[in-house]
Amino acid sequence: MKYLPLILRNLGRKKLRTAFTVLSIFVSFLLFGLLVALRTGFGQGVEVAGLDRLLTVHKVSLIQFLPVKYANFIETVDGVEAVTHWTWFGGYYQEPRNQLTMFATDVDGFLEVFDDYVISEEHKENWRNNRQGLGVGYSVAQRFGWEVGDRVPINTNLWLGDDGKSGWEFDVAAIIGDGEQADGGQLYLHYDYLKEGAGSMGAAMSPGSDELAVIGMIYMKVDDPERASTIIDTIDTQFANSSAETKTSTEKAWAQGFANQVGDLASIVTAIVSVVFFTLLLVAGNTMAQSVRERTSELGVLKTLGFSDGLVMFLVLGEAFFLALLGGLPGLLFANAVTSRLKLGVGFIPDIYIPSRDLMIGVVLVLALGLVTGALPAWRALRLRIIQALSQ
Amino acid sequence: MTTQEQAAEPIVRVENVHKTYKRGSEVVDVLQGLSLDVADGEFLALMGPSGSGKTTLLNLIGGLDRLSEGRIEVAGERIDRASDRQLTKWRSRHIGFVFQFYNLLPVLTAERNVELPLLLTKLSRAQRRKHVATALEVVGLSERSKHYPRQLSGGQEQRVGIARAIVSDPTLLLCDEPTGDLDRKSGDEILDLLEALNQEQGKTIIMVTHDPLAAERATRTLHVDKGVLTETPTH
Numbered sequence: 001m002k003y004l005p006l007i008l009r010n011l012g013r014k015k016l017r018t019a020f021t022v023l024s025i026f027v028s029f030l031l032f033g034l035l036v037a038l039r040t041g042f043g044q045g046v047e048v049a050g051l052d053r054l055l056t057v058h059k060v061s062l063i064q065f066l067p068v069k070y071a072n073f074i075e076t077v078d079g080v081e082a083v084t085h086w087t088w089f090g091g092y093y094q095e096p097r098n099q100l101t102m103f104a105t106d107v108d109g110f111l112e113v114f115d116d117y118v119i120s121e122e123h124k125e126n127w128r129n130n131r132q133g134l135g136v137g138y139s140v141a142q143r144f145g146w147e148v149g150d151r152v153p154i155n156t157n158l159w160l161g162d163d164g165k166s167g168w169e170f171d172v173a174a175i176i177g178d179g180e181q182a183d184g185g186q187l188y189l190h191y192d193y194l195k196e197g198a199g200s201m202g203a204a205m206s207p208g209s210d211e212l213a214v215i216g217m218i219y220m221k222v223d224d225p226e227r228a229s230t231i232i233d234t235i236d237t238q239f240a241n242s243s244a245e246t247k248t249s250t251e252k253a254w255a256q257g258f259a260n261q262v263g264d265l266a267s268i269v270t271a272i273v274s275v276v277f278f279t280l281l282l283v284a285g286n287t288m289a290q291s292v293r294e295r296t297s298e299l300g301v302l303k304t305l306g307f308s309d310g311l312v313m314f315l316v317l318g319e320a321f322f323l324a325l326l327g328g329l330p331g332l333l334f335a336n337a338v339t340s341r342l343k344l345g346v347g348f349i350p351d352i353y354i355p356s357r358d359l360m361i362g363v364v365l366v367l368a369l370g371l372v373t374g375a376l377p378a379w380r381a382l383r384l385r386i387i388q389a390l391s392q
Numbered sequence: 393m394t395t396q397e398q399a400a401e402p403i404v405r406v407e408n409v410h411k412t413y414k415r416g417s418e419v420v421d422v423l424q425g426l427s428l429d430v431a432d433g434e435f436l437a438l439m440g441p442s443g444s445g446k447t448t449l450l451n452l453i454g455g456l457d458r459l460s461e462g463r464i465e466v467a468g469e470r471i472d473r474a475s476d477r478q479l480t481k482w483r484s485r486h487i488g489f490v491f492q493f494y495n496l497l498p499v500l501t502a503e504r505n506v507e508l509p510l511l512l513t514k515l516s517r518a519q520r521r522k523h524v525a526t527a528l529e530v531v532g533l534s535e536r537s538k539h540y541p542r543q544l545s546g547g548q549e550q551r552v553g554i555a556r557a558i559v560s561d562p563t564l565l566l567c568d569e570p571t572g573d574l575d576r577k578s579g580d581e582i583l584d585l586l587e588a589l590n591q592e593q594g595k596t597i598i599m600v601t602h603d604p605l606a607a608e609r610a611t612r613t614l615h616v617d618k619g620v621l622t623e624t625p626t627h
Contacts, residue, residue: 002517004512009497009499239536258622273406298495298497301495302508303489305556306480306483306512307480307512308477308481309480387451387457
């Protein structure tokens with residue numbers, strides 16, 4: 001501790017240079033934090049995916065409907081415990097920029113298939129008993145300040161009533177999740193309410209009888225994840241060569257594939273962060289090298305006074321660490337503060353935040369930056385001969 | 393013990409010291425079998441033309457450089473046999489250096505500069521502060537303790553340099569051209585101070601100088617020429 005003032009004073013020797021270097025480190029770690037948060041956000045769809053859940057969609061495209069009778073068949077497949085279905089609703093709250101990820105579902109089936117979601121019994125009952133009831137992801141409820149019992153207007157350009165009106169009204173019936181775990185950031189309405197409310201569009205979904213009704217995709221819960229491949233084969237074989245062939249996969253694989261449509265974010269983040277850190281190494285390393293080179297004679301004086309080679313090396317290394325800490329830690333903390341306030345609640349990017357593990361990696365990177373940028377100047381300081389140093 | 397009695401005990405013994413440098417393929421003999429005894433409490437001036445080897449001799453006595461041949465004993469210790477690590481510790485205990493260009497750290501105040509050698513000791517912060525205040529008082533700069541080197545005159549900077557050299561109460565004070573960068577008046581003040589340290593506090597001082605007037609303040613003057621010593625009578 002008694003050497004701390006000496007280290008800090010040396011950092012303040014060229015204030016402008018130090019300030020710019022600290023700023024560049026700050027921005028780099030801010031960028032690191034934001035990119036990591038974004039990657040985490042895109043990965044959350046995968047994170048919430050259950051290992052024992054499978055998903056069946058139309059083989060041609062996600063936007064193609066499937067007959068509801070497919071769900072009836074899947075219910076009979078050996079190993080399938082429960083089935084539910086989702087139909088894309090879309091929608092936005094108040095303004096088009098507040099886009100929602102919203103599906104119509106059969107609530108009973110939903111609660112069976114997604115029995116790992118945290119929903120109170122009271123909320124489940126509310127939701128079952130209210131056809132206008134809406135199951136809302138915790139992060140979405142937080143974002144808009146909704147509570148159970150609130151009546152919320154939601155617009156959609158997809159499901160218009162016969163009068164052409166796009167406005168729908170729902171009651172917030174259940175909150176899905178408690179903020180502790182990722183909740184998917186989605187909303188779910190009753191499928192029956194969709195059919196009724198969508199007028200002729202809804203009627204077209206179920207021409208004549210429910211047997212001919214159509215749905216978006218089918219989720220199922222299986223009794224044993226190890227039997228998933230057999231079940232997948234059974235389902236896809238059953239509907240092969242039909243007018244609506246299917247593609248079944250595990251929920252996790254599907255979510256991963258969806259996230260990958262944006263690109264391989266992990267690789268992109270790694271590439272950007274690598275380039276940024278390489279540049280940062282050059283900037284901070286140059287600052288440290290220049291700073292030590294400028295005061296070679298002063299280091300010689302310290303050694304003359306009895307400061308050992310190791311102690312002088314420690315002082316130089318200490319400066320490099322402080323430089324990295326001064327820029328890196330505030331950068332990480334700022335990124336954390338910014339992302340913890342962002343509640344996007346949009347589809348597969350429900351929340352973006354920096355996981356504590358990545359924050360720790362950030363801190364390790366800060367220390368590594370200090371070590372790497374200080375290593376060479378510190379080594380030079382260690383090897384410095386007094387006579388040569390004093391002659392400069 | 394009087395100054396006279398102290399002067400009888402050699403505190404520095406330099407025996408047949410050789411120092412050679414390699415300059416490209418050429419070998420330069422800077423010191424050629426030089427021998428010297430410095431008594432405890434002595435104020436020795438080393439004079440000689442540039443390149444004669446006087447600063448090299450000072451550096452060898454101070455343990456800043458390695459000799460090529462011979463032996464050097466300071467305060468009873470063979471420093472030519474000491475490892476770099478031992479020499480570093482020894483230097484912090486026994487040697488105080490005063491440089492021609494003061495060599496203060498510009499980012500530290502006068503008192504922080506003076507405190508530097510004490511950081512290597514086990515003294516508490518309060519004890520260090522007390523020693524620093526005493527050293528600055530000795531050199532007459534108590535009022536300027538919070539000033540940075542850039543806020544001081546050359547003479548004042550050199551006083552801070554001397555305070556830094558004496559703060560840990562070293563055995564030997566080595567001064568390399570301490571007045572070389574000062575005007576006559578400031579130089580005289582520095583020499584007065586060194587003289588007082590020698591006469592009143594019994595400090596052993598070896599001073600390298602080009603200035604005959606500065607050398608006159610010493611109790612003995614030696615001339616170094618082409619790596620060998622020639623003694624001249626003092627005033």
